[in-house]
Amino acid sequence: MSLIVMKFGGSSVGSTERMQRVARRIADYKEAGHKVVVVVSAMGDTTDDLIDKSKELNANPPAREMDMLLTTGEQISVALLSMAIHSIGHQAMSFTGWQAGFRTEAVHSKARITDIQPDRLFKALDEGNAVIVAGFQGMTEDGEITTLGRGGSDTTAVALAAAIKADVCEIYTDVDGIYSTDPRVVKCARKLNEISYDEMLELANLGAAVLHPRAVEYAKHNNVRLVVRSSFTQNEGTSVKEEAVMEQGVVVRGIAFDKNVARISILGVGDVPGVLAKVFGALASSGIDVDIIVQSGVQDGKADFAxxxxxxxxxxxxxxVESISSEVPYREVTSEDNLVKVSIVGAGMVSNPGVAAKMFEAIYNLGVSIKMVSTSEIRLSCIIAAEPVQDVVRALHTAYGLDAAEQAFVGGPQDRR
Known part of the structure; x- marks a missing residue:
């Protein structure tokens, strides 16, 4: 007998038909003798619909009330899924995040988990229930409802798996594993049998939407056995683990892209000590994360950086930046937002020369200009214009020998394309 945590995303429970399919899969595990804890997201586009409704009433709704609103989506899912499980002859009990024992810091819309007290869940499991937990949510010590930010149900599942010492945490989605890139963009993307925590964390941070970065961090820190698989097939998924076996000749494991990128340039700044500390200290104090930073050469005692x-x-x-202009005088501030960050990731990059040159060449051959570059031991990122991103991803995928012979599986039978 194993203790299994299963997480189902919004597309997996997006209709009553899909909800019934998920219920049957949970029942199969129970009939095999396993104890099952299930974390569920809101159905389909529920969260987006709730956000749209809030904006119709208030263009800038209070963060506390948004958390109160958005947590209802997951509560609908857990109740319906529990009902579906009961309908096929199995016991199930649904829990909100706070009923499940999730305590968070007092930050609305992107709270971090501080503690999990799963006593009620263990009791429900001992009584023979499939335990169904609302993802994405928790409660502060003062009783305020909070949310964990977009993708927070992944974090809920992995943190819960660590807290109850589950044998495995299975993340179910509409693709049957982790691919070398988004299979909706590259039809012949290669499914990976396994990938390291570090590689997956880079891909998640760089725009790969299959796993939330904080979920990967939790898994790595707590050595949670993590498997990503499809809710529409019985295919084996992808294991995320400490060390993954590297395929011979494959240096780059994955390609990610992120369209949520803007570049800000500060021009004509005095070249004096402390300028960068003041600018980026002010940004940090405002809770703004900065990614790539590039400074140009100094001319006439002035420098530009972006x-x-x-x-x-x-x-x-x-x-x-404008608020600190008296402390950091500059000539001009400009911005650009029709951009995308394209990245390659692979643990083998550190010991293989020429990886960067191949990326630059593939982008150059498409006539695309590179605006900024950032590197780490296992990652190389380029900022480019947004329009050609799909062509760039496909070219890089081919250049690094990642194309598979067969098309990737995406979605259920009715969604195959």
């Missing part, structure tokens, strides 16, 4: 932030933070970041 940095990237998420598109959502662009206007706030410009406001922060």
């Amino acid at each position: 940095f990237t932030v998420s598109l959502d933070d662009k206007d706030r970041a410009i406001g922060v």
